[in-house]
Amino acid sequence: MKEVAARHGIQPQQLTAWRRLVRKGQLAIPAERETEFAALVIEPPVGEAPVPAPLVGVVEVAVGDVVVRLSGDAPVERIAAIARALRP
Numbered sequence: 827m828k829e830v831a832a833r834h835g836i837q838p839q840q841l842t843a844w845r846r847l848v849r850k851g852q853l854a855i856p857a858e859r860e861t862e863f864a865a866l867v868i869e870p871p872v873g874e875a876p877v878p879a880p881l882v883g884v885v886e887v888a889v890g891d892v893v894v895r896l897s898g899d900a901p902v903e904r905i906a907a908i909a910r911a912l913r914p
Contacts (some may be wrong), residue, residue: 868907887912 831838847853883898885905889912896905 866911868904871903889913 827841828838831841844853885896885898885900887894887896887905887909889909892912894908894912896908
């Protein structure tokens with residue numbers, strides 16, 4: 827158990843506690859992996875010049891119940907990327 831805990835960067839006691847909770851039915855283990863996460867990197871396209879005039883105030887991008895507030899001087903490319911990412 828110490829090797830497994832060390833491999834995943836946790837304390838052996840935490841692993842023991844999780845196993846105990848699973849046996850008691852107090853911690854659910856997903857039957858299959860439904861979601862995978864990957865790093866998100868947003869970079870401006872190569873060759874495009876940055877927008878020289880800064881915006882002022884706050885920009886809000888709202889889709890459904892999700893609202894993202896950005897500084898008014900956020901790059902246009904960043905605002906557009908967030909808007910595209912929130913699109914249903």
